[in-house]
Amino acid sequence: MDQAARSQSAAPAEAAPRPGAPGAAASGAAASGAAASGAGATGAGASGAGTPPAFLPSDVDPTVFDEAFLRRLERLAILVKRPIRGGLKGGRRSVKRGQSVEFADYRDYSLGDDLRQLDWNVYARLEKLFVKLFIEEEDLSVTFLVDASASMAHGEPDKLVFAKRATAALGYIALASEDRVTVSALSGRVARRRSALRGSGRAFRLLADLSAIGVSDGPTDLVAACRHAAAQLTGRGVVVLVSDLLDPAADRALRDLAGTGADLIVLHVLASDEVEPTVAGDLRLVDAETGATVDVTLDLAARERYTARVNAWRDELAALAAKRRIAYVPLTSDQPLTDLIFAELRRRAVLG
Numbered sequence: 001m002d003q004a005a006r007s008q009s010a011a012p013a014e015a016a017p018r019p020g021a022p023g024a025a026a027s028g029a030a031a032s033g034a035a036a037s038g039a040g041a042t043g044a045g046a047s048g049a050g051t052p053p054a055f056l057p058s059d060v061d062p063t064v065f066d067e068a069f070l071r072r073l074e075r076l077a078i079l080v081k082r083p084i085r086g087g088l089k090g091g092r093r094s095v096k097r098g099q100s101v102e103f104a105d106y107r108d109y110s111l112g113d114d115l116r117q118l119d120w121n122v123y124a125r126l127e128k129l130f131v132k133l134f135i136e137e138e139d140l141s142v143t144f145l146v147d148a149s150a151s152m153a154h155g156e157p158d159k160l161v162f163a164k165r166a167t168a169a170l171g172y173i174a175l176a177s178e179d180r181v182t183v184s185a186l187s188g189r190v191a192r193r194r195s196a197l198r199g200s201g202r203a204f205r206l207l208a209d210l211s212a213i214g215v216s217d218g219p220t221d222l223v224a225a226c227r228h229a230a231a232q233l234t235g236r237g238v239v240v241l242v243s244d245l246l247d248p249a250a251d252r253a254l255r256d257l258a259g260t261g262a263d264l265i266v267l268h269v270l271a272s273d274e275v276e277p278t279v280a281g282d283l284r285l286v287d288a289e290t291g292a293t294v295d296v297t298l299d300l301a302a303r304e305r306y307t308a309r310v311n312a313w314r315d316e317l318a319a320l321a322a323k324r325r326i327a328y329v330p331l332t333s334d335q336p337l338t339d340l341i342f343a344e345l346r347r348r349a350v351l352g
Contacts, residue, residue, distance in 0.1 A: 155271030
């Protein structure tokens, strides 16, 4: 049984992983024909002045971004592993000292210091001048790297739509925390970066940026695209990579991003039939990016071997993540968004 390669039209599609990815033998065989489009991304809006922004309904899920869901998102924050050095005033503890209500330490008085920061109670006891230091609160830079390679068009919902929805939810959490949010689409050998956003009132713009991301034509070099994205980073902050990692050098891409010093979060998204294929028989798999084909015969034993290889691959990535202090989260594109945000990511200490 032959199956046509996925395209950006509505033609039936199959998910053939990039050459060299574990399990390339069977993931495409389970395809059901889903094409990604910018219109599939969840929409967002903001109401009048003084009214909290609300996401508009979408064809993917008309209720997931209702106002009650947004209020729950606003109670969360993206957790960071270390104090940050941001730019603008915000709600994050910084490595710098500044002005806030939270006391940090003392230091000796130096000529020119603000006399208002002297601790006169200490002077009365020790007859020595000390300046009070306080925690400086700054904003956090959160960069989302969304894989827009052709293989992301597979699944129900397709992986790219899932990536957009997850990024929308996490991005809204960051905006509500007064963090700076940037979205970059990984396609070809580059990361196409959008303008940085700040404040929950920019939810409309965030969703517009996500809606504009479509599946790329031709092959994507994940390592080159991630290196381009790393070169665009300003400061450490947090980097969130949402990808199927179907690239033979995906581990190198993770190492490169971790090497930037940012807190790296990897949402590893696969279609459910890429984890456990359900089809059987004689099949022709077509690579979604290169058009290369391979003929396979899938019986029960072959499917079991394939699933074992996929699980072993995920375990290898998890082991690499543990060594590099990466938050690695394996997912499938049919996982409910509420489970991801309020259960899985909180359990893994990504959100709190």
